[in-house]
Each structure stands twice: as C-alpha cells, then as structure tokens.
Amino acid sequence: MEAAQPSALFFDAHNEEGARLRRQAAIRAIEDMLKWFSEEDGVVGILDATNSTKQRRQWIQDLLVKQGIEPMFVESWCDDQELIMHNIMDVKTCSPDYTGQDPDEAAKDFMERIKKYEEVYETINDESLTYAKIINVNSQVIINRIQSYVQSRIVYYLMNLHIKRRCIYLSRHGESEFNLTGQLGGDSNLSPRGDLYAHKLPQLVKEAVGDQPLTVWTSTLKRTQQTARFLPYRQMQWKALDELDAGVCDGMTYEEIKQEYPEDFEARDANKFEYRYRGGESYRDVVARLEPIIMELERQENIMIVTHQAVLRCIYAYFMNVPQDRSPWMDVPLHTLIRLEPRPYSTLETRVPANIPAVSTYREKGSTVLAAPTK
Amino acid sequence: MSSNLPDTFHDSDSDSDSNSNSHGSTKSSTYESGKDNVTGVTSTPPRKPIELTVSTVGVSGTPGSGTTFTVPISPSATSPASGRSASSPTVTNKPSFNDLSSGLGGISIASTAGSRVGGGTTGTGDSGNINRSKLDPVPSFTILPQKKTTRRNSDVDAIHRSLPKSHVSPAQLYSTDSGHLYHAGKLCIVLVGLPARGKTHHAVALTRYLRWLGVKTHAFHLGDYRRKLTPKDFRVPDDYFMPNASKETKAFRQKVEAACLADMFKFYDEENGQVVIYDAVNGTSAKRRALAKTMTDRNVGVLFVECFFTDKNLVARNVRDVKISSPDYQGMDPDEAVKHYLRRIELRIPDYETMTETELTYVKLVNVSERFIINYGERHLGYLFNRIIFFLMNSRIKVGSVFFARAGSGNASNEEDDYKSDGHLSGKGEEYAEKLKETLWAHIDERRLKLAQISAPDLALDKKLQRQARVAHEVLRSSMSSGTGTDFMENISPPVTSGTSTPNSSADARAISTIRADALNFQDKSNVTVWCSTRLRTVQTAERFAQEGNKTIQRSLLNQLNPGVAGGLTEAGLKEEFPYEYLRHQQDPYHHRYPRAESYQDVAVRLESLILEMERTQGDLLIICHETVLRVLYGYLMACSVEDIPFLRFPRNEIVEIVPNAYINQGNRITIPNVDP
Structure with missing residues (x-):
C-alpha cells in the first residue's frame, strides 16, 4: 500500500495525487468484493467508504448492476456538531488509520479530513436509487425503493443501531440449588453461595459501571431475580431470557439423562446447536426467540443481563461472533461479571470474577461429569 | 341508506367524550394465555441452492457521522444449518402423519396436566415469577366429544373477529402474564x-401481521361507525366532511368519533388489548396533536402512519379499482367517474395537511411503498415500532391472488408422506401436474373475461357472481357475530369490497365481483409466479409452469413439517410406540411435536420471511407444497386459529385461491376435474 496511515491531505479533492490513490483504493475494494461474490458465494457485501459524490455512487451503481448485484446505499447524514465530535473521539481515533497516534492529534487530523470531504459532499437524493438515509443517528430515516425482503431486513436492523458508546454486562444467576445437585432447568432458589454472589453483585457492577445509567434485565425465573434483587437500577423481566427448556429432561442430571435417554444424550453431543430436547428447545430455538432481545440490546445503551448459561452463550456469541458449532460449548463460569464493549472494529471483553466459589456447570463433550469447581 | 360516501371521515375538531356508545360487555379478566411455549425455528438443509438475492450496501456519509456500522451476524446466520435428521423407524405401507393429525377430528382429549399451549407449566410473564414444573409423566385424560371442525369455520377471513381470552397466535414465541409483548406497552x-x-389496507394488513406474532391487535374503522x-331514514349530511359544518352535523360527527374511541378504550381496558389501529382520515395537524395527547395521557404510545401520494396516476388507479364501483357511477364512463370522484374528495376535504409534526412519531408512506419517511418523535416506541416499519416495507396493496396446490403423487403408496423418501412423480402424478396447470389457466382466462365485462361502461353484472357475493357476505356476517370474544361493532355489516371503499350493503354484491379491476392490465398467465418446495415431486409439478415461461422458484422454507419419529408411522403404530407423545399430540396438535419433529408453530415461525x-x-402467486405448510400459510392469510390450522384440508383435487382484499380476504376453491381428492 502506498500509505498505511495517510494524512488529511490525502483526502483533499483538489489533490490530484490523492484523488488518484483514492480512486485506486475504491477500485481495489470493489474488485475484492466482486471476487468474494463470485468465488466465495457471497450474499451481502458491505462496501464501507465515503462514496460522497453522485458521480462515485453512479459509478458503483452501474458497475454492480452490470454484475447482477443489487446495490443499496446507506447514508448516515448528520449536522449535529456535538454528535460528530463525539463520534470522532469515540470511533475514529481507534481506527487503523490512527493506530499508535495521539488521540487529540488524530481528532484534529480527522476534522481536517472531514472538511476536505465536505467541500464535495453531495447527499443522496436520486430517487431512482435504493437507499436508506439515516439522519442525525435515527432522528429521521428516509427509505427509498426497497426492492427485496433482504433489503427490508437490513434496513430494519440498521434502524435498531446507534453509535453511542455503551457497555453490555452479562452475568449468570448465582449458584442455585439445582446447580449443587447437578440438575438441569427447574426454578430453584439460590444456594447460600449464590446468595453471597447476589449480595456482592451491586459492588461489582458499581465498580464496572461507575455513575452511568443502567437497566437490568432478568428472566422470569426465580434464580435470576434473586441474583439481581440488590441491584439499585431499573429492572425488567423478559420471558425470552428464560433458560433453554430441557423438556422431559428438565430437573434431571446429565447422568440420569444418559441412562434414561442414551440416544438423546449422544444426539445432543453430536450436534448441540441443533439438538432439541424432547418437549423442549434447541440452541437454535433459543436464538430465534432472542431476536427481540438482540434488537432491543442494539437499540439500548448500558444494559446488564442476568440470565442463564445457554441464553448467555447465545447473546455472547452474537456480540463476539462465535460460530454456532462452538457457541454451545463455551465455558461461562458462575459468579463472574462479563463486560462487553461493542466497538466499531470489534467487541472488547473484560471478565470480573466475584471470587465466590461455585460449582462448575461446564460439561465437556461426551462426559457426564462436570468440570472442577471455580473458586 | 342512500349515500355513497367515500370512506372518509373528515375529522371534526371534537374532543371525545366517550359515553355515546357502550355495547353490553362483561368485565373481562386479564389475558390468559397458556404456557409460554417458547420455541423456535428448525431448518432443514436446502436440497439445492435457492435463489439468493445478492445485494451490496454502499455506505456513504460524512466521516464522523457514523459511517461505520458494523453488522454482526447472528449465530443462526453464520453457518449453514446442518439439518437435524429424523431418526425415524421406517414402517411401510402406513397412512400418513397428516392423515393422523387430521383424522383426529372425532376425539379430543382433555388433560389435567398443565395448561393448554404446549402444556406443562403455568403461564407466566415478562413480569412475575414462574412455577416451572416437570411434565407430568402420566397424564390423566378423558375423552370428550370433539367440537366439529367444519370447513366454514376457516373459510372466512377471521381478521375482524375479536380475540378470545385464551387466544394464542400461530407464530407467537412466548406469552406473558400481562398479555403484552416486547415491553412495548400499549x-x-x-x-x-x-x-x-390505502388506509384500510394498511390497517388490516398490520392487524393480520401483529396478531400473527401474538400482539393483541384490533383495527377500528371510523367509516363503520x-x-x-x-339512522335508517337519515341521510349523512352533505356537509359531513366539511370543516365548517352545521351544528347538528358537528354533533353527529362527534358522536361517531366518540363511539369509535369508546370502543378503542374498551379494547385496551377490558380486553387487555395492546395495539389499536385507528382507521380514519385524521387530516389536520390540530386533530392529530389532540389525538396524540388523548392517548399519551392514557399512557398509550402513538404512531401515525400516513398514506401519501405524489403520483396522481396511482391515486386515479386506486379510485378506478375501488371507488367507482359504487352505484353512483353506474353507467358512467370510468374516466369521467374517476375525475368526478377526485373532485368530490377535493371539495370535501379542502384543508388536508400532510404530516410535518416533528414531535410526533410518524411514518409517511409515499406512493404506497416507494419511499418511507420516518420521524422519531419525543417518545421512541421501541422494538415493536421497528417491527411495524419492517412489515410496512414489505406490504403492498396486492393485485393478484394466492393459489395453493398440492404436488402430484409419487409411486409408493405412502411415499407422499414419508419424510425421508423423495421420489419422482408417478404417471398419475404427471397427469395431475398437467391438469393442475390446465385448471389454473382456465380459471385465469375466465376471471379475465369476467373482469372485462364488469369493467365495461355498462357494468353488465354477472348474476352468478352477484349471488356468490351475497352468500359470502352472509357467511361473513354470521361469522362475525359468532366470535368468541367481545364483538366490537355488533350487528354491523362489514364492507365487502376490494378496497378502502365501504359501500352500503346494496352495493356489496357488485363490489365483490369487481375485485381488483386493474387485474385487467396486470393479471395474465405470464404474471403468475410459482413457488415450490425443494422436494422432488413438488419441483416436478412446478416444472410444467416453468416450461411455459413462468417464474418458478424453489424454496427450502416451504418443505413440509418434519414429522420426526412419527414419519411413516400409522396412528395405531404411534399410539403403541409413543403412547405418551400420542396423547400430548391430541391435546394440542398445533404446538405438540413428536421427538425430532417440528410442530405447526415451528413451521409458522420459520415461514416468517416467506x-x-x-x-x-405482485401479480398471481401459485404455491405448490406439502399440506402441512399450506395449512400454515392459509392460516396466516385467513387469520385462522391455532385450533383450526392442523385440521385444514387441501385435497389434491382443489386449488385453493385467496383473493386479497383491503378489508377482508376471500377464500375460494377451484375443483380440478378428474382428480382424486
């Protein structure tokens, strides 16, 4: 590459050398995308660039239509200066363009870069194009010529997004009576150690969240509500956060399941994501019912979720992009606060153990024995 | 009633004192739902690559204004589903799974174990505690005489029926104590x-979709009120729609509006309704602000949906299709009639104001679906709001019917329903495919001919059609009064028309026969799109249409309900091998699933995108697939209950047609001659 960390001058429309390089970068990005469509059976390609002139957009439109690809433009339009500055500090200064640079210097350079763009910027108003224009981060949205279900689905998703900085806190309920006996499901109370966790949780959360506002979501089962009961924040119970329903195996231990339903036990290990308990649910079922939760999570700011192992795995997998053959096997220990911070390029994760001992509920493939307890 | 009013109500500037209309209703208990049957989608691996819409999203914007949206992919989308294989014991020569579930008509089994949906646990909610009990391993049961499920029950679109207290929707993922979903409030x-x-179209379509999801919704059409x-001998005053109407007229307007609002509040307060859809002109800013205040004061969120047109031709088409079927225009040249009608609207509603109130939450639909302008007001309405927009992005004022048909038969006698086998069409099956095509083509030709007659200036009416329309109207009327819940608008005759127009009953008969007049330009054999599942017999049945040049698409989502261990077993075999599951199935054939099987609810959830x-x-759509899937799709279009869906019949010798209509969908069965049912 010509310049891994280009300065603002690179983005000056009057800089011929810059313009040439930028055009070249655009061509390369599109070439890569087309290659991905044809060689890797891509379905939806996302071209993340400024595309700020009519001419550039028309060029993209023509090029893609020729390849049998439906172009759809998403414009994020903002004239709220405060929002812009906030976004620069938050998002842009951690972009690869500025890795290792002083944030203030980076922000300054970035403002310069914006000025260069503004000189030539043309908002989308060509009514023959398919586009979604999001104005001042979802205070208004204009949607034009949606051509297919997939496009409507994309717009629907975008409408739930915001770019404010926020964190999502995840915790399992404290150790329950069923955890002690190794039984699945049920609606048991917390164990004494689980109750200790409930008492300690407000302090853990306070240390992680500080003075920021927070909303706590629990399931409708007793153990999550008992765990959250000392948290001094607004609380909501969601049916959709209830634990994966183990159907006929609800209340049984893994050992009992293996004895009573050996075929099921094996089938589950063979494909844990798809396996559905008799009269109960699979991980896939849980993912489907979590759709409103995920959308609401995208829309909201700081949220803490106190829920159950399987549900937490699914939510975690969504934010951390864990593939579905792995997500049902992730180890999510009891008595640990997980902090996820979605950033533009990846999600940052921090785990805060409460240092309260608990049994392990983690089971390896093929085994009926649970792993060693945490301390 | 002599007037041929447009379906409009120029809203008076009245506030609503709601005492003029109260139907005798009983104070109802809170919404009781059965078990929170949380369940999801299963997927079967696609046999062939299905059509994929390939899109690319160009992201543009000023840097710093949030250009970078990372789009995480949900786990369900990251890797293809590896299908769950049915570990079914194969027993040959047995009647089918379908016949099993539909053959249960004679008995129903009441169980003492658990509540209705899915059984097992008591209903619980987004708020409140749960008592999660294990399934009772040995349910006690008694055999009760089954209430007869007649065809008529589901042959009429039930979208205007009130919901029974125990209502559970076909695609409902879970129920709550409050009866409300998504923490969205009212x-x-x-x-x-x-x-x-197209207001009525959107009102009814949204009701259909939201009810399907389990959101308790009811549409209130001011024109009905x-x-x-x-009164019978009273003509709606000429100045009814004028802003400066006479005192008496204003009083009457207020009375109408108050009656409608009273029913809306009754739905919230007594029926525990979550979403009210208010179908009226609401054409001034003052009117809308007052309404928003009334609702906000009652802690009800308000979303305005404006149907706005910049394309005069589209309006004219709408008028031509829908409005000029009224007796006023009989014998008049259609173009003249359209002009006259439009002039009438302009005269009557001179002060219409399009929405610009930034403090209100609204979505403006420009030219139906060409363009959406969404304004987020002071209160964001959350997930449910976005879901509504999502639906509106896909909702069209439909021109063209949906036809449902079965695939031709295969060679083995039980192959039809053996989930695992996937054989070719038999000779008989090939014959069927040909007859299906011929029958459909004949039907479309006939329809074209009729429409041509009706649209002719002299409007010569087909006597038979007129009679059919009357019958349909009677059925509809009786079905509305026999609803199990509280009926709003008792004894009112609903308009039976092709669109927003709400002519009086004398005009109903003709209105029904003029359904989709612009079908003339639109509906031709070549405009029939065909969807089929990826099963071989279905694909081969659809091939006849592909050969004629019709757009034919295979979709794995249309594959039949996975019968799991029940696949290939007879009723007796099931009873013997899975006595417990067998009983459970009869208690709740919609939600119960045999081991490794899908339930109807699973199918309903997976069909959402379809x-x-x-x-x-747009245009006609022919769907060829397994009866289990046809039941669910039909259930959506006709608002069938979860009790009825598993028993809907789609005999092979019938094509089932659903004629879309803004107010109410029409079901219609077309016999395929010389084919066994």
Missing part, C-alpha cells in the same frame, strides 16, 4: 390520509 397506530390512499350510527415475501409479491 400502542395506537393512527392512519392518516385522504380517501383512496358512521354507517352504523346513521410470509413477508408473499406480501411483497
């Missing part, structure tokens, strides 16, 4: 727009 969707803009409250595509599709 919501009022207020339609805004001049006549002939105007008609009901107009249902939205079905809403999008």
